[in-house]
Amino acid sequence: MSDLLTVRDLRLSTPDTVLVQDLSFSIAAGERFGLIGESGSGKSLTSLAVTGLLAPGLRAEGSVELAGTQVIGAPERRLVGLRGNAVATVFQEPLTALDPLMPLGRQIAGPVRRRLKREGAETSRAAVRDEVMALLEQVRLPDPVRLIGAYPHEVSGGQRQRVAIAMALACRPRLLIADEPTTALDVTTQAEIVRLITSLVDELGIALLFISHDLAVVGQVAERVMVMRHGRAVESGPALQVLTQPQDDYTRNLVAAARRFDAALEGQG
Amino acid sequence: MLRYMARRLVILLLSLFVAAIVLFVLLRLLPGDPANALVGVGATPEQIAAAQAQIGSDQPLAAQFVTYLGDLARFDLGKSFVSRAPVLEEISRRLSVTLPLTLSAFLLSMLIAIPLGILAAVKSDRWYGLLLSVVSQVGIAVPVFWLGVLLVYVFALNLRLLPSGGFPLRGYGDPARAVTSMVLPVLTIALIMSASLMRYVRAATLEVLGSDFLRTARALGESRTGALMRHGLRNAAVPVISVLGIELSTTFLGAVVVEQVFSLPGMGSMLLLGIQQRDYPNIQGVLIISTLLVLLTGFLADLLQRVLDPRLRKEARR
Numbered sequence: 001m002s003d004l005l006t007v008r009d010l011r012l013s014t015p016d017t018v019l020v021q022d023l024s025f026s027i028a029a030g031e032r033f034g035l036i037g038e039s040g041s042g043k044s045l046t047s048l049a050v051t052g053l054l055a056p057g058l059r060a061e062g063s064v065e066l067a068g069t070q071v072i073g074a075p076e077r078r079l080v081g082l083r084g085n086a087v088a089t090v091f092q093e094p095l096t097a098l099d100p101l102m103p104l105g106r107q108i109a110g111p112v113r114r115r116l117k118r119e120g121a122e123t124s125r126a127a128v129r130d131e132v133m134a135l136l137e138q139v140r141l142p143d144p145v146r147l148i149g150a151y152p153h154e155v156s157g158g159q160r161q162r163v164a165i166a167m168a169l170a171c172r173p174r175l176l177i178a179d180e181p182t183t184a185l186d187v188t189t190q191a192e193i194v195r196l197i198t199s200l201v202d203e204l205g206i207a208l209l210f211i212s213h214d215l216a217v218v219g220q221v222a223e224r225v226m227v228m229r230h231g232r233a234v235e236s237g238p239a240l241q242v243l244t245q246p247q248d249d250y251t252r253n254l255v256a257a258a259r260r261f262d263a264a265l266e267g268q269g
Numbered sequence: 270m271l272r273y274m275a276r277r278l279v280i281l282l283l284s285l286f287v288a289a290i291v292l293f294v295l296l297r298l299l300p301g302d303p304a305n306a307l308v309g310v311g312a313t314p315e316q317i318a319a320a321q322a323q324i325g326s327d328q329p330l331a332a333q334f335v336t337y338l339g340d341l342a343r344f345d346l347g348k349s350f351v352s353r354a355p356v357l358e359e360i361s362r363r364l365s366v367t368l369p370l371t372l373s374a375f376l377l378s379m380l381i382a383i384p385l386g387i388l389a390a391v392k393s394d395r396w397y398g399l400l401l402s403v404v405s406q407v408g409i410a411v412p413v414f415w416l417g418v419l420l421v422y423v424f425a426l427n428l429r430l431l432p433s434g435g436f437p438l439r440g441y442g443d444p445a446r447a448v449t450s451m452v453l454p455v456l457t458i459a460l461i462m463s464a465s466l467m468r469y470v471r472a473a474t475l476e477v478l479g480s481d482f483l484r485t486a487r488a489l490g491e492s493r494t495g496a497l498m499r500h501g502l503r504n505a506a507v508p509v510i511s512v513l514g515i516e517l518s519t520t521f522l523g524a525v526v527v528e529q530v531f532s533l534p535g536m537g538s539m540l541l542l543g544i545q546q547r548d549y550p551n552i553q554g555v556l557i558i559s560t561l562l563v564l565l566t567g568f569l570a571d572l573l574q575r576v577l578d579p580r581l582r583k584e585a586r587r
Contacts, residue, residue, distance in 0.1 A: 051488055076493065085490060097482055099504070100482070101578055151580070
């Protein structure tokens with residue numbers, strides 16, 4: 001059992017609908033795993049189930065083992081210990097994912113202070129501030145002094161997402177979940193954010209669960225992928241193989257559509 | 270921020286001015302002369318004329334209006350038609366009852382409604398969370414005077430703990446009696462107010478609990494309570510503050526009813542008496558001061574929201 005995350009026969013449901021079923025996959029330490037699917041396919045729900053953050057009213061069955069701890073059915077106290085420590089998440093929409101009323105520096109300082117405390121390190125203001133500055137540099141944000149005093153609405157979407165990444169990294173998690181982290185951004189910024197995430201997880205040896213509907217993006221990021229549709233896995237395997245020689249009809253359609261889209265774009269340009 | 274404040278203050282003064290004009294016009298639209306009311310039904314024409322000369326209602330309306338505005342500009346609200354006492358003096362005496370009544374009821378209602386509203390939201394899936402919101406829902410439907418009478422029945426008539434009404438003649442010169450006579454009225458207003466306030470606090474907290482940024486905080490290892498404390502309360506406070514401003518204003522105006530129930534000599538009874546006696550300066554005075562207080566409350570609530578929410582400050586700068 002060297003896998004960091006093992007999901008087995010996961011089933012998510014509301015009292016009258018089954019949203020995800022028969023889902024099994026695992027992610028090894030340091031591995032980059034991609035979850036592909038159209039909106040409503042259950043990929044985001046799956047990521048929330050992994051962190052035990054499913055909305056009340058959603059029922060999770062099966063097994064999610066994260067860093068040796070069973071998440072499903074675990075009491076909130078154990079989950080709080082797991083989140084931040086074993087897993088951290090970067091969400092899709094950085095504008096709403098950040099507290100609109102708190103300066104960015106203080107928002108990054110929150111997880112920094114928790115991690116320093118966890119590691120038994122000094123949590124003085126200066127120590128926390130140094131760490132915040134180092135993180136801002138790590139996610140390549142310019143002018144960090146101005147940035148720590150700025151509010152989310154005062155910086156660009158790409159900068160907000162970098163701050164969200166800095167907050168996740170501040171936890172030093174063993175698994176980073178990136179849930180459609182580029183969907184709300186423009187194309188140029190998307191590419192930068194994707195490069196930033198991949199280089200950082202490699203550098204820090206963090207495993208990555210990258211969720212996207214964008215085949216090209218997942219292809220850049222992930223070593224292994226799984227394609228989901230209507231709450232089920234339709235295909236999984238090494239990224240190169242799935243994206244170049246898809247076996248399942250649905251994946252084949254996806255790949256073909258993505259190719260046509262790219263061709264059309266190039267034809268225009 | 271300073272420029273915003275200055276602009277808001279100018280708007281506030283203009284609104285007050287408009288309110289003063291509307292008041293004057295509305296009162297003069299009433300048929301008959303207030304002098305008639307002053308001297309009574311059996312008065313001779315000479316007596317009526319003398320009364321008219323005394324209160325100035327023999328002057329043309331335009332002249333009365335100019336005098337009124339001139340006095341207002343000098344913060345002079347005139348003299349009562351009936352007692353000939355300066356209106357402002359009477360109002361300040363009355364405010365010394367109404368303001369403490371309203372403000373302590375307001376504070377008490379916040380002390381009740383904010384913690385309970387948050388609890389009702391956080392525990393909305395438990396039976397007591399549900400019970401709390403049912404109680405607040407029922408509380409909103411209870412009329413103020415009915416609750417007042419109920420409290421008098423229980424605490425004054427049956428338990429004989431507190432006076433059923435009235436206010437010591439010497440006012441705060443008799444502090445023990447002044448305070449005890451305020452307890453039931455304050456409680457009446459505070460309970461009614463906290464019922465509706467609690468609903469707003471609950472709704473704002475529920476909204477924040479479902480927000481993305483709270484989920485982010487929790488996804489990075491913050492506990493539910495910790496996330497609510499660190500990010501939730503401040504965010505929930507912004508919409509609640511505007512409700513608080515409105516609640517404070519309505520309480521102040523609604524004090525009329527409660528002051529009647531408990532026979533308190535406040536602004537409310539001054540207004541009602543003024544209307545009965547057609548004492549225009551008193552009516553105008555009470556309403557202008559009330560308008561001023563309501564406008565000031567709104568101004569303060571706005572300011573406080575701006576202090577909390579940087580997004581509003583940005584709009585103000587433009």
